[in-house]
Amino acid sequence: MRDPSSNRALVQERARVYLRENGSKVTGQREKILEAIFSSHDHFCAEDLHAKLKAQGHRISIATIYRLINELVKGHFLRPLDDGSERHLYDPNYPTRPGHYHILCKDCGKMIEFEDPCLDLRERALVEDRGFTADELQVRVDANCKRHHASGDCPNKEPKGNAMDSCAMEKKIS
Amino acid sequence: MRDPSSNRALVQERARVYLRENGSKVTGQREKILEAIFSSHDHFCAEDLHAKLKAQGHRISIATIYRLINELVKGHFLRPLDDGSERHLYDPNYPTRPGHYHILCKDCGKMIEFEDPCLDLRERALVEDRGFTADELQVRVDANCKRHHASGDCPNKEPKGNAMDSCAMEKKIS
DNA sequence: CTGACTGCAAAGCTTTTGCACGCAG
DNA sequence: CTGCGTGCAAAAGCTTTGCAGTCAG
Numbered sequence: 001m002r003d004p005s006s007n008r009a010l011v012q013e014r015a016r017v018y019l020r021e022n023g024s025k026v027t028g029q030r031e032k033i034l035e036a037i038f039s040s041h042d043h044f045c046a047e048d049l050h051a052k053l054k055a056q057g058h059r060i061s062i063a064t065i066y067r068l069i070n071e072l073v074k075g076h077f078l079r080p081l082d083d084g085s086e087r088h089l090y091d092p093n094y095p096t097r098p099g100h101y102h103i104l105c106k107d108c109g110k111m112i113e114f115e116d117p118c119l120d121l122r123e124r125a126l127v128e129d130r131g132f133t134a135d136e137l138q139v140r141v142d143a144n145c146k147r148h149h150a151s152g153d154c155p156n157k158e159p160k161g162n163a164m165d166s167c168a169m170e171k172k173i174s
Numbered sequence: 175m176r177d178p179s180s181n182r183a184l185v186q187e188r189a190r191v192y193l194r195e196n197g198s199k200v201t202g203q204r205e206k207i208l209e210a211i212f213s214s215h216d217h218f219c220a221e222d223l224h225a226k227l228k229a230q231g232h233r234i235s236i237a238t239i240y241r242l243i244n245e246l247v248k249g250h251f252l253r254p255l256d257d258g259s260e261r262h263l264y265d266p267n268y269p270t271r272p273g274h275y276h277i278l279c280k281d282c283g284k285m286i287e288f289e290d291p292c293l294d295l296r297e298r299a300l301v302e303d304r305g306f307t308a309d310e311l312q313v314r315v316d317a318n319c320k321r322h323h324a325s326g327d328c329p330n331k332e333p334k335g336n337a338m339d340s341c342a343m344e345k346k347i348s
Numbered sequence: 349c350t351g352a353c354t355g356c357a358a359a360g361c362t363t364t365t366g367c368a369c370g371c372a373g
Numbered sequence: 374c375t376g377c378g379t380g381c382a383a384a385a386g387c388t389t390t391g392c393a394g395t396c397a398g
Contacts, residue, residue, distance in 0.1 A: 020398090023351090024352075025398070026397080027354080029353080030353085045387095046387080047387085059355090060355090061355045067354090067389090070388095086362095086363085086386070087386090088388085103304065103306055106309065112306075114304060116296070119293070119297065123315055124315075126288060126293065130277065131320050131321060132319055133317055133320055134316075135280065135316045135317055136315070137314075137315050138312075138313070138315070139312070139313050140311075141301045141308050141310070142309045143306035143308045144309065145305060146306060197376095197377080199373070199376090200372080201371075201372065201377090202371090203378080220363080236362095236363090237379075237381080238380075240364070241364090244363095244364095260387090260388085261361090262362080
């Protein structure tokens with residue numbers, strides 16, 4: 001429904017333009033990394049990307065990955081994400097869904113995305129009242145899965161529809 | 175108005191009880207660390223505490239500090255905080271003000287706290303609708319200070335009153 | 349051609365851990 | 374007394390950086 005594959009190509013193209021406009025070069029390695037990032041909606045860390053690329057037969061140094069990630073964050077193509085773990089996670093979904101928030105499932109560790117324009121408006125108004133101009137909003141709700149607690153299964157089948165996958169899935173790209 | 179000093183003593187006492195009930199011991203070092211944590215509302219990292227204690231003439235190992243912080247987080251006496259930096263920050267204000275959120279001032283780096291029961295309710299309802307039971311809510315709004323941008327000064331004098339201090343202050347305990 | 353990128357390895361930071369000794373309960 | 378806590382130093386992660394060679398524009 002949302003974010004058809006053409007959007008992905010658009011985001012990648014914009015990222016290329018952004019890099020070039022900022023004096024950076026778009027190398028073969030960077031193309032591969034962009035592809036790995038934006039071909040999925042999954043949140044990831046540097047090591048995930050490294051593993052994914054290695055699995056695809058590309059030998060790209062982890063240093064190269066870190067360097068590109070940092071540039072993409074500066075250009076707002078990636079948003080840093082905090083799931084309470086040590087690793088730096090990144091969310092590739094902000095270019096196409098800027099106003100989304102996260103539920104962190106305490107049962108399976110997965111992050112489920114959701115949106116709510118009212119929440120967005122109220123937060124901005126509150127911040128405005130206190131003398132600030134809001135830029136990025138970040139919401140994380142740590143929660144337990146009701147069905148998981150009732151029946152033991154973990155069926156994140158998106159009652160309202162979102163891009164994320166189920167609790168049962170592994171958390172790493174591997 | 176809120177959180178009189180008697181509350182601080184209460185929180186510390188509860189922390190002591192919690193530790194003992196969980197098979198831990200309340201040593202002289204731990205007393206000093208608890209004091210350093212709850213005698214202020216400032217967000218801090220392990221190194222901040224270490225420096226503060228050293229300034230007070232106490233020679234407590236950073237390892238001991240990390241070990242206690244981790245226990246206090248488990249007991250919900252401290253809440254991990256993310257300001258986008260590398261270091262792990264902690265917020266000692268949740269025991270007395272459980273439902274507060276943060277504005278991260280992009281001009282000075284300070285975290286300003288604010289509360290809003292409606293925001294809290296709406297977030298919980300949204301999460302509930304999606305099949306979860308919300309536990310902890312975490313909101314961070316990255317924002318610019320309007321007065322700072324208009325006049326160059328940075329006067330977080332709490333338009334609505336909150337426990338945090340001004341932009342002009344140094345960010346570290348030092 | 350030139351400057352930015354790459355891989356590698358080393359360095360840097362923060363946080364955790366193993367161990368021998370010490371102290372709270 | 375016993376077991377958990379402590380300090381120290383080493384180890385462990387994750388991320389960054391220096392350098393010599395390579396490649397995009």
